[in-house]
Amino acid sequence: xxxxxxxxxxxxxxxxxxxxxxxxxxxxxxxxxxxxxxxxxxxxxxxxxxxxxxxxxxxxxxxxxxxxxxxxxxxxxxxxxxxxxxxxxxxxxxxxxxxxxxxxxxxxxxxxxxxxxxxxxxxxxxxxxxxxxxxxxxxxxxxxxxxxxxxxxxxxxxxxxxxxxxxxxxxxxxxxxxxxxxxxxxxxxxxxxxxxxxxxxxxxxxxxxxxxxxxxxxxxxxxxxxxxxxxxxxxxxxxxxxxxxxxxxxxxxxxxxxxxxxxxxxxxxxxxxxxxxxxxxxxxxxxxxxxxxxxxxxxxxxxxxxxxxxxxxxxxxxxxxxxxxxxxxxxxxxxxxxxxxxxxxxxxxxxxxxxxxxxxxxxxxxxxxxxxxxxxxxxxxxxxxxxxxxxxxxxxxxxxxxxxxxxxxxxxxxxxxxxxxxxxxxxxxxxxxxxxxxxxxxxxxxxxxxxxxxxxxxxxxxxxxxxxxxxxxxxxxxxxxxxxxxxxxxxxxxxxxxxxxxxxxxxxxxxxxxxxxxxxxxxxxxxxxxxxxxxxxxxxxxxxxxxxxxxxxxxxxxxxxxxxxxxxxxxxxxxxxxxxxxxxxxxxxxxxxxxxxxxxxxxxxxxxxxxxxxxxxxxxxxxxxxxxxxxxxxxxxxxxxxxxxxxxxxxxxxxxxxxxxxxxxxxxxxxxxxxxxxxxxxxxxxxxxxxxxxxxxxxxxxxxxxxxxxxxxxxxxxxxxxxxxxxxxxxxxxxxxxxxxxxxxxxxxxxxxxxxxxxxxxxxxxxxxxxxxxxxxxxxxxxxxxxxxxxxxxxxxxxxxxxxxxxxxxxxxxxxxxxxxxxxxxxxxxxxxxxxxxxxxxxxxxxxxxxxxxxxxxxxxxxxxxxxxxxxxxxxxxxxxxxxxxxxxxxxxxxxxxxxxxxxxxxxx
Ligand SMILES: Nc1nc2c(c(=O)[nH]1)N[C@H]1C(S)=C(S)[C@@H](COP(=O)(O)OP(=O)(O)OC[C@H]3O[C@@H](n4cnc5c(=O)[nH]c(N)nc54)[C@H](O)[C@@H]3O)O[C@H]1N2
Ligand SMILES: Nc1nc2c(c(=O)[nH]1)N[C@H]1C(S)=C(S)[C@@H](COP(=O)(O)OP(=O)(O)OC[C@H]3O[C@@H](n4cnc5c(=O)[nH]c(N)nc54)[C@H](O)[C@@H]3O)O[C@H]1N2
Ligand code: SF4
Ligand SMILES: [Mo]
Numbered sequence: 001x002x003x004x005x006x007x008x009x010x011x012x013x014x015x016x017x018x019x020x021x022x023x024x025x026x027x028x029x030x031x032x033x034x035x036x037x038x039x040x041x042x043x044x045x046x047x048x049x050x051x052x053x054x055x056x057x058x059x060x061x062x063x064x065x066x067x068x069x070x071x072x073x074x075x076x077x078x079x080x081x082x083x084x085x086x087x088x089x090x091x092x093x094x095x096x097x098x099x100x101x102x103x104x105x106x107x108x109x110x111x112x113x114x115x116x117x118x119x120x121x122x123x124x125x126x127x128x129x130x131x132x133x134x135x136x137x138x139x140x141x142x143x144x145x146x147x148x149x150x151x152x153x154x155x156x157x158x159x160x161x162x163x164x165x166x167x168x169x170x171x172x173x174x175x176x177x178x179x180x181x182x183x184x185x186x187x188x189x190x191x192x193x194x195x196x197x198x199x200x201x202x203x204x205x206x207x208x209x210x211x212x213x214x215x216x217x218x219x220x221x222x223x224x225x226x227x228x229x230x231x232x233x234x235x236x237x238x239x240x241x242x243x244x245x246x247x248x249x250x251x252x253x254x255x256x257x258x259x260x261x262x263x264x265x266x267x268x269x270x271x272x273x274x275x276x277x278x279x280x281x282x283x284x285x286x287x288x289x290x291x292x293x294x295x296x297x298x299x300x301x302x303x304x305x306x307x308x309x310x311x312x313x314x315x316x317x318x319x320x321x322x323x324x325x326x327x328x329x330x331x332x333x334x335x336x337x338x339x340x341x342x343x344x345x346x347x348x349x350x351x352x353x354x355x356x357x358x359x360x361x362x363x364x365x366x367x368x369x370x371x372x373x374x375x376x377x378x379x380x381x382x383x384x385x386x387x388x389x390x391x392x393x394x395x396x397x398x399x400x401x402x403x404x405x406x407x408x409x410x411x412x413x414x415x416x417x418x419x420x421x422x423x424x425x426x427x428x429x430x431x432x433x434x435x436x437x438x439x440x441x442x443x444x445x446x447x448x449x450x451x452x453x454x455x456x457x458x459x460x461x462x463x464x465x466x467x468x469x470x471x472x473x474x475x476x477x478x479x480x481x482x483x484x485x486x487x488x489x490x491x492x493x494x495x496x497x498x499x500x501x502x503x504x505x506x507x508x509x510x511x512x513x514x515x516x517x518x519x520x521x522x523x524x525x526x527x528x529x530x531x532x533x534x535x536x537x538x539x540x541x542x543x544x545x546x547x548x549x550x551x552x553x554x555x556x557x558x559x560x561x562x563x564x565x566x567x568x569x570x571x572x573x574x575x576x577x578x579x580x581x582x583x584x585x586x587x588x589x590x591x592x593x594x595x596x597x598x599x600x601x602x603x604x605x606x607x608x609x610x611x612x613x614x615x616x617x618x619x620x621x622x623x624x625x626x627x628x629x630x631x632x633x634x635x636x637x638x639x640x641x642x643x644x645x646x647x648x649x650x651x652x653x654x655x656x657x658x659x660x661x662x663x664x665x666x667x668x669x670x671x672x673x674x675x676x677x678x679x680x681x682x683x684x685x686x687x688x689x690x691x692x693x694x695x696x697x698x699x700x701x702x703x704x705x706x707x708x709x710x711x712x713x714x715x716x717x718x719x720x721x722x723x724x725x726x727x728x729x730x731x732x733x734x735x736x737x738x739x740x741x742x743x744x745x746x747x748x749x750x751x752x753x754x755x756x757x758x759x760x761x762x763x764x765x766x767x768x769x770x771x772x773x774x775x776x777x778x779x780x781x782x783x784x785x786x787x788x789x790x791x792x793x794x795x796x797x798x799x800x801x802x803x804x805x806x807x808x809x810x811x812x813x814x815x816x817x818x819x820x821x822x823x824x825x826x827x828x829x830x831x832x833x834x835x836x837x838x839x840x841x842x843x844x845x846x847x848x849x850x851x852x853x854x855x856x857x858x859x860x861x862x863x864x865x866x867x868x869x870x871x872x873x874x875x876x877x878x879x880x881x882x883x884x885x886x887x888x889x890x891x892x893x894x895x896x897x898x899x900x901x902x903x904x905x906x907x908x909x
Pocket of ligand 4: 194
C-alpha cells in the first residue's frame, strides 16, 4: 500500500468513493466554499438536492467517538449507507446537539485511508523516512503475532517486559486494553499521555470527592477560568456545557478567562486576561491576597466548618496537632480549650496559641501569613497581569459569591455561592503544577463555593443507584477520620479511592516504571517516559515490547526524534488503530479497529458518567453505543479483539470475571465464563445487574437511552448537613514528603521533594532559566471546537475548515510583537531553541495572543505519515521543540510535564 496514492480530497472522495446517494447526502451538509481542487465555485446558499429520500431508511441511535465526550447521536442509514449524523435530543449527553467534529464522523467512516485489514512490516528498518513495507496478513496471523510476541517477552523478562499504551481516543477501550494485558499475560507496565489533568484531578478529588469538577453552570453567575476552554469549545461534556453556559451568559453570568491565548473561551468572555505561561499560581495567590487582606470577602463559616483551616499547627514542624487518644486533629474552641475537630463547638479560625507547651497557629493564620507577599503589585512582575485587573477580579469574585446566602432545592436548604474558579490543562503542563492547582482551586474555599449551589462541584461524587430500588450501582463519600476530610471515588469505575490512605498507609516502594507508589498524590504514570529512557536512573527495568492502542505516542509530549529513538529500541511494537499515524512507522504489526459506527460497546460512559458534567439538570444517563453499519472488512472492536486474545490464550474465565467485577455484574447475570466474550450479551449483564431485567440491551438499542434523575444529595454532597471537610492546610503533604524522602534515600534514587509543602507558592518552572534576550518567545498550544488531538484533520471536512481558518495551520502571533521584530502576517518563520531544535510555519497576526507568546492549535500536528495524506505536514508541531525525556521537566508530586520553552523566532528567506 502506498500512502501517496490515497490522497483524497473531500470532493474527489465524494465523487469517486461512495455512490450517488451518499455523495448527495454529504454535499448537502458541507459548507459551500471554493473547491480548492479545481477552482470550481459553489454558490453559498443554494440547497443541493439530496439523492436519497429523507423519509427512507432508519435513524439508529448510537454514540459519537470523534472526541472523548461520547455524545448520544443518531445515524440515518439508507440502504446500508450512513447518510447523515445528528444529535439525539432524548439524551442528556449532548442534548440533541452534534458538533462539527461529530457531523464529520461520516467522512471518517467512508475514508479510504482508514485501515481495515491487519498488516505486518516487511522492512526491518524503522524511522520516519523508512517505508515500513506494510503487507496484509490474515487475522489469524495478526493475533498469533500479538500473542507470541507479548508472551515471549514476558516469559523471557517478566511482567515488566511489555508496556501498554492507550488514551482518550477510546476511553473504555483503553480500560479493556489495560485489563486484558494484565489478565491474559500478567503484564504490569503501562503509560499514558494525558498530561491534561495532572494535579487538577487530584485537587478536584480532594475538594469535591470526585476527580472531575466544574462550575455549577446552571446556577452560577461568575466563572473564572485558568487555562481551559471548558464550557465553550472543549473539554468534558462539551455539548451539554455549551448550551447551559450560553443560556446563563445571556442571563448575566460573567465570564473571566485567564489564558495566554484568546481561544474558544477568551473570545466569548467578558474579560480576557492574557498571562505569561506558567505563572498562574502567582495570580491566584494575589487574588487570595485581595480577598483575605484587602477586601475581607471570605466565607468564615465555610472555612471554620467545612475546611480544616482551624487545625492547630505546630509552628516549628508545620505539622497539625492530633489528639493522642482519638488520633483526631485538634482545633481551638471558643472556650480556649483544644478539642478534636468533631467535638469543637466553635472553632477559632485564626489565632496563635500554646498547646501543652507547643507554640501553635491555626492553619488559616499560617495561610494568611503565607500569602502576605503575593500582593497584586508583586505578582504583576511575574504574570504581567496588571495589579488593577487582579483587584477587579478579586472584588467581582468575592461580591458574586453571595457569602452568607442560602437557597432551597427540592425542599433542601443549601448554601448559595454562585461563583466558581475552574481550571484545566493550561495550568497542568508546567512544573510545580501541584502547587498551582492548590493555589487556584482553594480560591473556591475562600469564597465558600466548594460544593455549594452555583459553585464548584464534582461531576458525580455520590450515586444512590440507577433506579430507586437497585443500589448495585451506587457509591458515596468516605471520611478520613483523623482530619474529618471527605474521601473520594475514582474516575470511570467509581470505586473508593483515598489519597489519605495512600499517603498514610501505603508502601512507597515503586513497582513499575511509572513509580506511582513514590508519588502517593499522583494519578498518572508519566514517569514511565523518563524511566524507559533512563532505566539506570531509578533502577527500573525497561520494557522490550510496546502495545499501543488508540494513541499516537510518538507525539505525546516532546521531541519526536527522542521518542523515535525509544521506539526503535523496543524489540517489537504492536499497534491497534484506525489509521497508520506517524507512530505506526515504528510498529511491527498493526491491527485495525473498526469505526465507532461499526461497533457495539457495552457501557460507553463507564460507571460514573465520567464525561457527563453532573448537576441537577443532567440525570444519570446510560446511553447506547451500537453498530450502525457492518464493519468494513469485518474489522473487530477492541472488546472483540481483546476477547479473542483472551480466548486464544485460554483465559476467558479470568478476563470475564475481571470485567464482571469492574462493571459490577451480578453473578446471576454473568455471561458464560468458559466461552469467548460476547459483547452484546455482556452489555445485557451490565444493564440487568445495574438497572433491571426490563432495561436490557435490546431495550436500550430501541430506546437509545436510559436515565434516572439525580437527587439533591447526589449533587450537593453536604445536603442534609452531612459531615465532611476539605483541606486548606495540606498537612498530609508533609507526611508524604517525609516518606518519599526516606524511600528515595533507601533506594538511592534522585527525587525532588521541595514542592511537598502545606501551602502553595509560585515557583519558576522550565524556560525561566533562559536569559538570552533573543530567545524571548514562549510557544503555547490550545484545542478548538473542531479538532480533536492529533488525528481529526485527516478528516476532509475538518481539514477544509482548518484551511479556511486563518489561524488553522499557522502560527498566531501578537501583531505588535511581530511588528517589533520586523515580521508580518504571512511570513514564513522558524522557531529555534537554544539547543538548535527548530520547527517552521507561517505567521498569522492577531490581537489575541500574549505579547511574549505564539499560539498554535494542537501543537502536535504536522503529521509525518504518508498514510494520512490529508493531515500530512499541516500545522506546526511546537512540542517537538521540548526535550521530553529528562526528569527536570517533571513535577515530582503529580507527574505533570513542563512544556514551557523559550525560542528565537527567525524569518525564513
Ligand atoms: N474539541 C476538542 N475537545 C476536546 C479535545 C480536543 O482535542 N478537541 N481534547 C480533550 C482532551 S484529551 C482534553 S485534555 C481536554 C482539554 O480541555 P482544555 O484544557 O479546556 O483545552 P485546551 O484548549 O487545551 O485549554 C488549555 C488552554 O490553556 C492555555 N494555556 C497554555 N499555557 C497556559 C498557562 O500557563 N496558563 C494559563 N492560564 N493558560 C495556559 C492554552 O492557550 C489553552 O487555551 O479537552 C477534551 N475535549
Ligand atoms: N502537542 C500536544 N501534545 C499533547 C496534547 C496536545 O493538545 N498537544 N494533548 C495531550 C493530552 S491532554 C492528551 S489526552 C494526549 C492525547 O494523545 P493520544 O491519546 O495519543 O491522542 P491522539 O494524538 O489524538 O491519537 C489518537 C489515535 O487514536 C486513533 N483512534 C481514534 N479513534 C479510535 C478508535 O476508536 N479506536 C482505535 N483503536 N483508535 C482510534 C487515531 O487514529 C489516532 O491515531 O496528548 C497529549 N499531548
Ligand atoms: S462533542 Fe465530541 S462526542 Fe460530542 S458530537 Fe462533538 S465530536 Fe462527537
Ligand atoms: Mo487529555
